[in-house]
Amino acid sequence: MPTSSKKAIAPKKTISKKTTAKKAVVKRAAKKAPVTTKHVHEHTATVLTRALHEKKVLSDRRQPLGHLLLEQKLRDAGFKGVVTTDKKILDKYSTDESIFCIRPQVVIQPKHQRDVEVAVQLIATETKRFASLSLTPRAAGTGLGGGSLTDSVVIDVSRFMHDIGGVKKQNGVATFTCEPGAMWRDVERMLKHHDLYLPPYPASKDICSIGGAVANNSAGPDSLRYGHCADWVASLDVVLQDGKTYTIAPLSYKELKVLLKKDNAHATMAREVFSMLETNEKVIANAKPKTTKNSAGYAVWDVLSTSLANFKKGHGTFDLTRIISGSQGTIGVIVSVTMRAEPIAHDTDLIVVPVFDLLDAGAVIEKALEFNPINIELFDGLTFDLALKNPQFFKDRLGMLTYYKVMLSMYTTYHVRYARRTPEFTLLITLNRDDAKLETDRAVTKLRSHHGKYARKVASPIEREMFWQIRRASYTLSKFQDPEKRPAAFLEDMVVPTKNLSKFFAAIKKLLNKYNVIAAVHGHGGNGHLHFYPLLDFTNKTTPALVMKMTEDFFNAAIELDGNLCGEHNDGIIRTPHLDKMFTKTILDLFKRLEHACDPDDIFNPGKKVNPRFDVKASIRHTN
Numbered sequence: 251m252p253t254s255s256k257k258a259i260a261p262k263k264t265i266s267k268k269t270t271a272k273k274a275v276v277k278r279a280a281k282k283a284p285v286t287t288k289h290v291h292e293h294t295a296t297v298l299t300r301a302l303h304e305k306k307v308l309s310d311r312r313q314p315l316g317h318l319l320l321e322q323k324l325r326d327a328g329f330k331g332v333v334t335t336d337k338k339i340l341d342k343y344s345t346d347e348s349i350f351c352i353r354p355q356v357v358i359q360p361k362h363q364r365d366v367e368v369a370v371q372l373i374a375t376e377t378k379r380f381a382s383l384s385l386t387p388r389a390a391g392t393g394l395g396g397g398s399l400t401d402s403v404v405i406d407v408s409r410f411m412h413d414i415g416g417v418k419k420q421n422g423v424a425t426f427t428c429e430p431g432a433m434w435r436d437v438e439r440m441l442k443h444h445d446l447y448l449p450p451y452p453a454s455k456d457i458c459s460i461g462g463a464v465a466n467n468s469a470g471p472d473s474l475r476y477g478h479c480a481d482w483v484a485s486l487d488v489v490l491q492d493g494k495t496y497t498i499a500p501l502s503y504k505e506l507k508v509l510l511k512k513d514n515a516h517a518t519m520a521r522e523v524f525s526m527l528e529t530n531e532k533v534i535a536n537a538k539p540k541t542t543k544n545s546a547g548y549a550v551w552d553v554l555s556t557s558l559a560n561f562k563k564g565h566g567t568f569d570l571t572r573i574i575s576g577s578q579g580t581i582g583v584i585v586s587v588t589m590r591a592e593p594i595a596h597d598t599d600l601i602v603v604p605v606f607d608l609l610d611a612g613a614v615i616e617k618a619l620e621f622n623p624i625n626i627e628l629f630d631g632l633t634f635d636l637a638l639k640n641p642q643f644f645k646d647r648l649g650m651l652t653y654y655k656v657m658l659s660m661y662t663t664y665h666v667r668y669a670r671r672t673p674e675f676t677l678l679i680t681l682n683r684d685d686a687k688l689e690t691d692r693a694v695t696k697l698r699s700h701h702g703k704y705a706r707k708v709a710s711p712i713e714r715e716m717f718w719q720i721r722r723a724s725y726t727l728s729k730f731q732d733p734e735k736r737p738a739a740f741l742e743d744m745v746v747p748t749k750n751l752s753k754f755f756a757a758i759k760k761l762l763n764k765y766n767v768i769a770a771v772h773g774h775g776g777n778g779h780l781h782f783y784p785l786l787d788f789t790n791k792t793t794p795a796l797v798m799k800m801t802e803d804f805f806n807a808a809i810e811l812d813g814n815l816c817g818e819h820n821d822g823i824i825r826t827p828h829l830d831k832m833f834t835k836t837i838l839d840l841f842k843r844l845e846h847a848c849d850p851d852d853i854f855n856p857g858k859k860v861n862p863r864f865d866v867k868a869s870i871r872h873t874n
């Protein structure tokens with residue numbers, strides 16, 4: 251059951267950018283004062299009364315007025331897609347894969363770009379009368395931080411906007427264009443016909459969309475070498491604050507100067523960012539998190555590809571897609587994505603290193619990084635145990651014959667090769683024979699003499715498949731520990747420098763013991779990036795308080811080890827209030843200034859990235 255709206259949302263307490271008039275409306279809603287005709291035009295009141303009865307939402311007092319009028323207004327403005335307040339649908343959109351439950355008041359599903367423009371224009375106008383109206387984009391809804399949840403209007407781009415264009419090749423670079431709701435798996439299939447793939451693929455590639463992945467600046471195993479989604483974006487079509495679509499792509503200094511003279515939303519954003527860089531270049535450069543992965547904050551430090559002085563001399567580019575990728579829908583709604591793709595590497599070798607002493611893991615990873623691997627992934631002993639105890643889990647994923655072969659390989663590994671000892675960690679290291687710094691057999695020898703005593707090259711395709719099956723299933727497997735509980739995503743995205751990884755493992759273990767909770771650990775070892783989901787019972791009333799305490803302790807442990815809180819899952823509801831642990835006040839103020847320039851009426855996904863407005867504890871779900 252979703253949390254009741256009263257409990258789930260605390261009215262905007264912190265920084266509100268809205269006008270005094272809007273605040274008065276918020277106050278009325280917060281006090282739950284009945285809305286009277288005094289506040290509205292007479293015609294509006296008639297529509298409202300009819301809508302209240304027709305939609306049977308009298309009990310919903312979260313300033314429903316603007317929301318109830320929305321459907322009619324959208325239709326009048328020419329919106330062709332779906333607009334719904336159906337209870338079951340609102341329930342469905344109240345959750346994503348995070349620990350939160352927040353009920354929207356309206357869900358709209360645009361048919362095309364024009365519908366998105368209509369919706370943005372309308373909300374931008376109406377929010378001046380009804381302050382709580384806002385627009386939160388949503389695609390496949392697999393986000394782990396609550397990024398797509400809202401108490402206002404959800405704009406779901408996944409239902410109709412999922413067209414995929416073909417591959418274009420120019421100067422040896424392959425690109426494709428798709429709508430934001432296109433599923434990653436469908437794009438992957440299309441690219442495979444061209445022997446191409448999208449390197450920052452997340453583990454959720456079978457269930458997430460391209461638009462959501464770009465908006466979260468997602469990443470995955472191969473990001474060790476190839477970076478995040480933002481690194482693969484060529485251009486984005488985005489509906490900005492004025493309800494118009496702009497194609498945003500890297501610009502030369504000459505092109506930027508032309509843009510800066512214009513009077514539109516794209517130019518406003520460019521002016522703000524450029525002026526920030528002109529006055530704070532060093533501060534911004536120094537604020538870039540030192541870890542090898544990050545999706546926290548707005549990546550202003552990546553906008554210029556060279557120094558400001560060099561850029562002004564005509565070198566490099568100014569690229570606002572670097573900010574929009576990872577902005578979680580707080581700056582505009584992405585309506586089209588163009589990305590580069592990479593040839594699939596066929597000549598790869600897998601080295602597996604079972605590590606029986608926790609403290610060896612970091613050292614092995616540091617050594618393996620010297621070989622220029624494509625990825626270094628890991629899963630812990632608990633994950634391996636869960637795979638051994640739940641063979642049926644793999645049955646649905648694999649064909650019958652492969653299933654038996656993979657299971658045989660798994661049990662032989664455990665009983666024979668490991669003599670029934672479960673390694674603390676299993677490390678998977680992929681080398682491309684074409685560009686690895688060391689030939690695979692020599693790399694194995696080096697690892698053996700450097701804390702990786704049991705390192706070996708895995709030649710059998712079935713055994714390779716077995717290790718990757720376990721790694722890819724890590725999150726889902728963790729659900730088998732206790733079906734009555736939920737693997738909770740709130741600590742799952744911390745990154746530390748690899749040299750501190752062993753210390754971080756130890757700190758996590760200690761804290762898990764302190765709170766008496768279990769969590770299987772897996773992640774992107776080469777980046778020092780660990781995912782773990784403590785098993786918690788959300789039907790227990792004490793869980794929200796526990797979540798709050800654990801968050802502080804674990805986040806502080808990462809920061810103490812020069813880490814960051816958010817490698818790839820983005821800030822959402824859970825991490826936005828903690829960004830002051832990572833960034834100085836000056837930088838946080840710059841983020842706010844940037845967001846305000848791009849979204850002066852706070853219509854785009856308020857409460858995420860800047861100006862946290864959700865009461866985290868009260869918004870936590872009460873179901874597992």
Ligand SMILES: Cc1cc2nc3c(=O)[nH]c(=O)nc-3n(C[C@H](O)[C@H](O)[C@H](O)COP(=O)(O)OP(=O)(O)OC[C@H]3O[C@@H](n4cnc5c(N)ncnc54)[C@H](O)[C@@H]3O)c2cc1C
Binds near residue numbers: 393407462
């Ligand atoms: C089992 C599992 C494994 C996962 N593994 C990974 C992983 O390896 N790496 C990783 O990075 N993430 C991972 N995730 C998290 C999540 O799947 C990814 O971040 C994914 O890319 C989100 O895509 P989505 O389509 O579900 O987006 P959603 O959750 O729908 O949206 C994500 C964010 O983008 C915004 N948004 C959506 N569409 C638009 C748009 N058109 N314009 C502007 N903003 C928009 C939303 O408001 C929201 O803030 C995992 C999740 C699960 C459940």
